[in-house]
Amino acid sequence: MATIKDVAKEAGVAVETVSRVLNNRGYISDKTRNKVYEAMKSLNYTPNTFAQGLSKKNMDAIAVIVPHVEHPFFSKVISRLEKEISRRGYRFFLYNSSGDIKNEEKVLKLCESSFMTGALLFSADYDTDMLKRFQIPIVLVERKAENDICSVCCDNKMGGRLAASRLIEDGCKSLLIFNTGNIIAMPGDEREKEFVKTAKKSEVSCKVYRSSALQYMANSHYDIIKKALLENPSCDGIFATSDVIAAQVIQVCDSMGKRIPKDIKLVGFDDVILSTLTTPSITTIRQPVEEIASLAVDVIEKLSEGKKVRSSYKLPVELIERQSG
Amino acid sequence: MATIKDVAKEAGVAVETVSRVLNNRGYISDKTRNKVYEAMKSLNYTPNTFAQGLSKKNMDAIAVIVPHVEHPFFSKVISRLEKEISRRGYRFFLYNSSGDIKNEEKVLKLCESSFMTGALLFSADYDTDMLKRFQIPIVLVERKAENDICSVCCDNKMGGRLAASRLIEDGCKSLLIFNTGNIIAMPGDEREKEFVKTAKKSEVSCKVYRSSALQYMANSHYDIIKKALLENPSCDGIFATSDVIAAQVIQVCDSMGKRIPKDIKLVGFDDVILSTLTTPSITTIRQPVEEIASLAVDVIEKLSEGKKVRSSYKLPVELIERQSG
Numbered sequence: 001m002a003t004i005k006d007v008a009k010e011a012g013v014a015v016e017t018v019s020r021v022l023n024n025r026g027y028i029s030d031k032t033r034n035k036v037y038e039a040m041k042s043l044n045y046t047p048n049t050f051a052q053g054l055s056k057k058n059m060d061a062i063a064v065i066v067p068h069v070e071h072p073f074f075s076k077v078i079s080r081l082e083k084e085i086s087r088r089g090y091r092f093f094l095y096n097s098s099g100d101i102k103n104e105e106k107v108l109k110l111c112e113s114s115f116m117t118g119a120l121l122f123s124a125d126y127d128t129d130m131l132k133r134f135q136i137p138i139v140l141v142e143r144k145a146e147n148d149i150c151s152v153c154c155d156n157k158m159g160g161r162l163a164a165s166r167l168i169e170d171g172c173k174s175l176l177i178f179n180t181g182n183i184i185a186m187p188g189d190e191r192e193k194e195f196v197k198t199a200k201k202s203e204v205s206c207k208v209y210r211s212s213a214l215q216y217m218a219n220s221h222y223d224i225i226k227k228a229l230l231e232n233p234s235c236d237g238i239f240a241t242s243d244v245i246a247a248q249v250i251q252v253c254d255s256m257g258k259r260i261p262k263d264i265k266l267v268g269f270d271d272v273i274l275s276t277l278t279t280p281s282i283t284t285i286r287q288p289v290e291e292i293a294s295l296a297v298d299v300i301e302k303l304s305e306g307k308k309v310r311s312s313y314k315l316p317v318e319l320i321e322r323q324s325g
Numbered sequence: 326m327a328t329i330k331d332v333a334k335e336a337g338v339a340v341e342t343v344s345r346v347l348n349n350r351g352y353i354s355d356k357t358r359n360k361v362y363e364a365m366k367s368l369n370y371t372p373n374t375f376a377q378g379l380s381k382k383n384m385d386a387i388a389v390i391v392p393h394v395e396h397p398f399f400s401k402v403i404s405r406l407e408k409e410i411s412r413r414g415y416r417f418f419l420y421n422s423s424g425d426i427k428n429e430e431k432v433l434k435l436c437e438s439s440f441m442t443g444a445l446l447f448s449a450d451y452d453t454d455m456l457k458r459f460q461i462p463i464v465l466v467e468r469k470a471e472n473d474i475c476s477v478c479c480d481n482k483m484g485g486r487l488a489a490s491r492l493i494e495d496g497c498k499s500l501l502i503f504n505t506g507n508i509i510a511m512p513g514d515e516r517e518k519e520f521v522k523t524a525k526k527s528e529v530s531c532k533v534y535r536s537s538a539l540q541y542m543a544n545s546h547y548d549i550i551k552k553a554l555l556e557n558p559s560c561d562g563i564f565a566t567s568d569v570i571a572a573q574v575i576q577v578c579d580s581m582g583k584r585i586p587k588d589i590k591l592v593g594f595d596d597v598i599l600s601t602l603t604t605p606s607i608t609t610i611r612q613p614v615e616e617i618a619s620l621a622v623d624v625i626e627k628l629s630e631g632k633k634v635r636s637s638y639k640l641p642v643e644l645i646e647r648q649s650g
Contacts, residue, residue, distance in 0.1 A: 001437070001460065046438035050375045050384065059375065069404035070598060078403070079394035082421050094419045096407050112326070113371035135326065219598070247602040254604045273395060273544070277572040279579045279604050 002043035011039035022047050023055060049091075053115060061091040062300060063111045063119040067099035071219065072244060072272035073287075074122065077141070080293040081120065088297060090117060097123070099217070105130055112136045118300035137303030139296050142187050145312035150303070152296045152313045156187045159285040159317045160194030163239040163267040166283075166319055168202045170265050172237030175199050176228050178221060178249065179241045181210035188241040191269060191285075195239050207232060211245075221245050225252040236264055237325070243268040243275040246282045250324070265325035280323030288315045327368035329376075336364035347372050348380055374416075378440060386416035387625060388436045388444040392424035396544065397569060397597035398612075399447065402466070405618040406445065413622060415442060422448070424542070430455055437461045443625035462628030464621050467512050470637035475628070477621045477638045481512045484610040484642045485519030488564045488592040491608075491644055493527045495590050497562030500524050501553050503546060503574065504566045506535035513566040516594060516610075520564050532557060536570075546570050550577040561589055562650070568593040568600040571607045575649070590650035605648030613640045 004022075008015045013032060020026045021036045028036075039045070053059035062085050066074045078094060085092040093116070097103040104123060108131070111119050118137035128147035131138050138149060145151035167175060179192045192208060199206035209228040211221045225248055229235060240246035246268030253260050260266050260280055268275055271286035295313055302309050329347075333340045338357060345351045346361045353361075364370070378384035387410050391399045403419060410417040418441070422428040429448060433456070436444050443462035453472035456463050463474060470476035492500060504517045517533060524531035534553040536546045550573055554560060565571035571593030578585050585591050585605055593600055596611035617640060624634050 046434055048379070048439050049435065050439050051379055054373070054376055054379065069407055070400045072397075072400070072598070075395045075397070075400035075403075078400075078419075079421070082394055082419060086421070092419055094403075094407060094417055096404070096411070109371055110374065114373050114375050244602065247604075250604050251602070251606070273397070274599060274602060277569065277576070277599060277603065279572075279576050281576070 002045040004045075004047075006043055007036065007039045007045050010043055011035040019055065022052060057115050058117060058304075059091065059115045060089060061093055061114075061116045062297065063093040063095060063107065063116055064122075065095045065097050065104055065107055065119060066122045067097055069094070069096050072274045073242065073270050076270075076272050076289050077122065077293070080289045081296070084290075084293040084297050088301075090297075099123070101127060101130070108134050108136075108138065117304050120296050120300065137300050139299050139303075141292060141296050148311065150299055150309050150311060150313075152292055152299060153187060153315070154287045154292065154317050155314045156190035156317075157194040159269060160191040160196075160239075161198050162285055162317065162319045163191070163269070164195045164198035164202075164206075166267055167237035167239065167265055167325065168199065168204055170237070170325065172265055173204060174232060174234045175204055175206040175237045175239065176232060176235050177206065177208050177239045177241070178225060178228070178245050179208065179210050180216040180221075180245075181212060188269075191239075191241050219244060221248050222252060225249055226256075229253070229256060229258070238264055238266045240266065240268050243270045243272050243282055243284055246284065246324070247274055247278050250278055250280070250282075261323065261325050267319075267325050271320050275320075275322065278324075283322045283325040284320050285317050286320045287317060291315050327370040329370075329372075331368055332361065332364045332370050335368055336360040344380065347377060382440050383442060383629075384416065384440045385414060386418055386439075386441045387622065388418040388420060388432065388441055389447075390420045390422050390429055390432055390444060391447045392422055394419070394421050397599045398567065398595050401595075401597050401614050402447065402618070405614045406621070409615075409618040409622050413626075415622075424448070426452060426455070433459050433461075433463070442629050445621050445625065462625050464624050464628075466617060466621050473636065475624055475634050475636060475638075477617055477624060478512060478640070479612045479617065479642050480639045481515035481642075482519040484594060485516040485521075485564075486523050487642065487644045488516070488594070488610055489520045489523035489527075489531075491592055492562035492564065492590055492650065493524065493529055495562070495650065497590055498529060499557060499559045500529055500531040500562045500564065501557060501560050502531065502533050502564045502566070503550060503553070503570050504533065504535050505541040505546075505570075506537060513594075516564075516566050544569060546573050547577060550574055551581075554578070554581060554583070563589055563591045565591065565593050568595045568597050568607055568609055571609065571649070572599055572603045575603055575605070575607075586648065586650050592644075592650050596645050600645075600647065603649075608647045608650040609645050610642050611645045612642060616640050 008018045068074050082092050095107045131149050140151040142153045179188045211224050268282040268284035271284045275282035275284045299309050333343045393399050407417050420432045447466050456474050465476040467478045504513045593607040593609035596609045600607035600609045627634050
């Protein structure tokens with residue numbers, strides 16, 4: 001493989017000149033520039049992008065740190081971020097923290113020491129004092145802004161309101177909501193609060209059930225769904241704060257002989273591929289993942305250029321009609 | 326942030342000495358080594374891993390190139406590979422080629438020029454002559470070995486045989502198979518061939534339906550499923566060559582009033598999360614994704630050390646019992 005030295009020799013110029021052409025630095029005459037380009041072409045030389053990144057102390061790389069990779073919501077997020085980050089000419093690094101704050105700290109340290117442009121953190125738990133110690137742009141996605149760490153998320157309150165309004169308009173009188181109980185504030189909490197508030201306003205009964213952190217990590221909400229349906233036999237409307245939970249509601253209802261949407265109407269949250277593949281398919285609140293991805297990368301770029309950003313950004317959600325409610 | 330120069334100054338040694346300690350190169354006395362370590366600790370210095378990689382001309386990084394990120398099978402594969410690659414101390418790069426051979430070539434060129442350890446290619450289409458031109462280890466996953474490019478995949482023939490045997494043992498007399506029609510040989514083809522062969526041996530009727538490449542890319546197989554069920558009203562057993570197709574079979578059957586597994590028994594392929602979340606859940610052939618991930622990284626490591634590897638590796642599959650068949 002040709003090196004920068006070979007290019008310099010072939011073009012009859014100094015190595016420093018080739019480096020200046022590659023990094024677009026300082027004055028170079030068109031004649032010299034062309035000689036260097038021709039030498040690169042004839043030697044089939046590709047510059048080492050890491051060497052270029054080191055030389056300008058910016059790797060043009062963005063790290064994405066998620067607690068799960070296979071969960072349908074994170075798959076969708078990773079897919080859209082990979083597209084957005086590559087499209088803008090950055091390298092895309094994916095790290096799975098397994099929700100462990102120590103892993104997150106380790107990865108962020110690596111990002112900082114290797115001149116990455118910034119990191120997008122989808123944390124299950126985090127310590128903003130720890131985050132503030134890092135000297136690279138960090139943006140929280142789908143988590144609450146705190147302590148000057150910027151956050152990008154969807155309008156979870158609006159989601160809760162839309163879900164409740166939809167079920168109430170459909171004539172439901174006895175609502176249940178399935179959420180995940182977590183140690184830290186999660187986006188599901190705002191969905192839940194606003195859903196309950198909207199139900200109260202319309203004087204419709206509404207009960208909240210929360211899965212344990214263990215059930216959340218294992219992605220298994222069957223026990224709590226079954227318990228709730230046994231305790232509330234007259235339930236006729238359900239809001240699940242994720243499509244994965246909604247799919248499990250369909251399974252439990254089926255096993256108990258309750259028909260969706262005939263006996264119970266169901267609204268999910270996220271709008272991941274799964275919501276199109278269940279029977280019935282899931283009426284859900286769409287998170288604008290493309291827009292979240294684009295905005296999150298915008299914020300990283302602004303922060304890396306020393307520009308001011310807002311402490312948090314919220315993007316509107318919408319109801320997607322399918323078969324379940 | 327402390328630099329290597331600061332560490333050298335603090336330890337009272339030359340920059341080259343610090344570099345030798347970091348890269349574990351040449352003789353260094355314990356006394357000097359300890360001085361460098363102490364200086365690194367007191368300055369909170371983290372070596373730039375890219376600079377280390379450049380210095381030894383190996384980035385300890387493995388690229389994973391997939392045609393989709395959000396498809397449930399690729400989500401699972403990405404999840405397992407991220408774990409395996411990180412566990413062994415490599416950086417994990419993810420690239421979405423969108424199945425475009427030109428993108429693949431571009432990414433491989435980047436991997437080669439930036440001293441990556443190797444690349445794992447899940448291609449929808451590829452040109453082995455093009456692949457052979459690269460001087461870094463490349464392993465094909467779930468694709469056929471060809472032209473000296475090593476491949477790691479599951480035993481797709483065994484999968485087709487297991488699926489057919491299961492449906493035949495269950496008393497099915499009229500089988501359908503849904504596969505994706507592609508320009509190049511895909512793993513689904515071996516599943517299909519062996520399924521048909523096994524059905525023939527048992528003198529059970531078996532018809533093949535294939536989605537177009539367009540339907541495969543859009544992940545939408547509804548039209549072909551509906552057509553097949555209308556043309557074969559006595560069908561009592563279906564093999565779908567992926568769980569995504571199987572989920573769509575459940576939806577179409579439901580819309581036509583056919584009950585699974587009562588009227589039609591269904592076996593899928595892959596064993597992704599989706600197969601546990603449909604109603605009914607999908608009896609499927611499990612791809613050993615953990616083992617595939619581990620073996621694929623093994624092969625990259627062996628190739629990068631100049632060791633010999635086999636031209637292809639095949640891992641056994643197993644039938645996972647759920648509700649659909």
